Amino acid sequence: MTRSEETVVSLENVGVEFSNASLFQTLRGDREVVKAVDDVSLDIRENEVIVLVGESGCGKTTFGKTAVGLQRPTSGSVKYRGQDIWDAKDGNGDVTIPFPEIRKSLQIIHQDPGSSLNPNRTILNSLSVPLKEQYPQIGTEEREERIYKLLEYVGMKPASSYASRYPHQLSGGEQQRIALGRALLMNPDLILADEAVSALDVSLRIEMMDLMHDLQREFNTSYLNISHDLANAYYFAEKVGGRIGIMYLGKLVEIGPAEEIIRNPRHPYTRVLRWATPVMDPDSITEESDEPPIRQIDIPDPKNPPSxxxxxxxxxxxxxxxVNRVPQLTQTGETIESGVACFRRDERDEYWQSDEIA
Ligand SMILES: Nc1ncnc2c1ncn2[C@@H]1O[C@H](COP(=O)(O)OP(=O)(O)O)[C@@H](O)[C@H]1O
Ligand code: SF4
Ligand SMILES: [Mg+2]
Structure with a gap:
């Protein structure tokens, strides 16, 4: 795969806060605020694959949705090919790319494809709806032709037999293929796949990931994948020269080429994840040990994250x-491809003079 340097989506210092409060709580003044994403920057380039990995609740879904314009950030900016997505939505300033075009270019596949397909519609009808909306000029015949071709692309042959079925007449793996097909019908620049293969059993999962790779070449899309499983992330990213990003409590703590993240994890948290995933390649772990490289197993409350x-x-x-200073994600390689947010990366940092925490 050759990757051009053109940026499709650029996220700059993005923060997303949710406030969970009933009216009563608001009146009492004890509004709970969750910083689901805190000051994260990332460029996603054409034909690039990035997989975000992290424990449940660390903000992967929120960040992913923000990247494809489904979640408005509370701070920072999200641009599609240089156009601020929310300025386009609100009609602020000179809008060079209209919001509907942005929405069409940034697609999503959910974890549970069944829930995103209308149970009362045949596959053909389900796929016709977005095509009609986005390409109203296309006639019925051409529309069906496109859908059949797409079904064949995602391995559902004969297409006519699948097209007439309802979602409940498909397996989980087949539903996920339909979801991928539906996303691809829009000819997107970027597909967000949020735990899209997690629910499938191992062989189907591999099949689906291989299919996504094949279609990436065919359709020239980028993928932002989300996974809680480092082994899956590695399989998906490494094959196509992609990157893995590690999130921890709303922060991007490390990012880099898949191979580097696995062979030479630099952030202490990445090492924990690597330690917890020994199945991938037992030889490659640099610091072999039976003890987990972590002091406390409990994940802190995202509503009240550590300072x-x-x-x-x-x-x-x-x-x-x-305890008091926030490490910034700083570049580790020669390119902006990789970075780590840990004071230990800088040999002149005051970290080295600071006392150890017992
Ligand atoms: N719509 C929402 N309203 C309030 N809190 C939310 C909402 N979406 C996510 N959160 C909170 O934000 C944090 C990150 O959630 P999420 O992005 O779903 O993480 P992940 O996908 O990594 O499991 C969690 O603490 C979650 O409870
Ligand atoms: S900055 Fe300090 S606490 Fe954070 S990962 Fe590095 S060494 Fe650990
Ligand atoms: Mg999630």
Whole structure:
């Protein structure tokens, strides 16, 4: 795969806060605020594959939705090919790319494809709806032709037999193929696949990931995948020279080429995930040990995250300075491809003079 340097989606210092409050709580003044995503920047380029990995609740879905314009950020900016997505939506300033075009270019496949397909519609009807909306000029015949061709692309042959079925007449794997097909019908630049293969059993999961790779070449799309499983992330990203990003409590703590993340994890949290996934390639782990490289197993409450480096309550390398200062994601390689947010990356950082946390 050759990757051009053209950026499709650019997220700059993005933050997303949710406030969960009943009227009563608001009146009492104890509004709970969750910073689901906190100051994350990322460029997603044409034909690029990025997989975000992290524990449940760390903000992967929220970040993904923000990247495809389904979630408005509370701070920072999200641009599609240079156009601020929410300025386009609100009609602010000179809009060079209209919002509907942006929406069409950024597609999503959900974890549970069954729920995103209308149970009362045949597959043909389900796929016709978005095509009619986006390409009203196309006639019925051409529309059906496109849908049949697409069904064949996603491995559902004979297409006519699948087209006339209802979602409940398809297996989970087949439903997921339909969801991928529906996303591709829009000719998107980027597909967000949120735990799209997690529910499938192993062989189907591999099949689906291979299919996504094949179709990427065919359709020239980028993927932003989300997974809680580092082994899956590695399989999906490594094959096509993609990157893996590691999230922890709303922060992007490390990002880099899949191979580097697995062979040479730099952030202490990435090492924890790597340690917990020994099945991938037992030889490659640099610091082999039976003890988990972590101090505390409990994940802190995202509503009340630790100060400073959010990982400091669990990090075996934490020092006093980590309690108060927030490490920034800084470039580690020669290109902007990789970065790590940990004071240990800088040999001149005051971290090295700071006292260890017992
Ligand atoms: N719509 C919402 N309203 C309030 N809180 C939310 C909402 N969506 C997500 N959150 C909270 O934001 C945090 C991150 O959630 P999410 O992005 O779903 O994480 P992940 O996908 O990594 O499991 C969690 O604490 C979650 O409870
Ligand atoms: S900044 Fe400190 S607490 Fe955070 S990962 Fe690095 S060493 Fe650990
Ligand atoms: Mg999620």
């Amino acid at each position: 400073g480096c959010r990982f400091h309550t669990r990090c075996p390398e934490a020092r006093e300075t980590c």
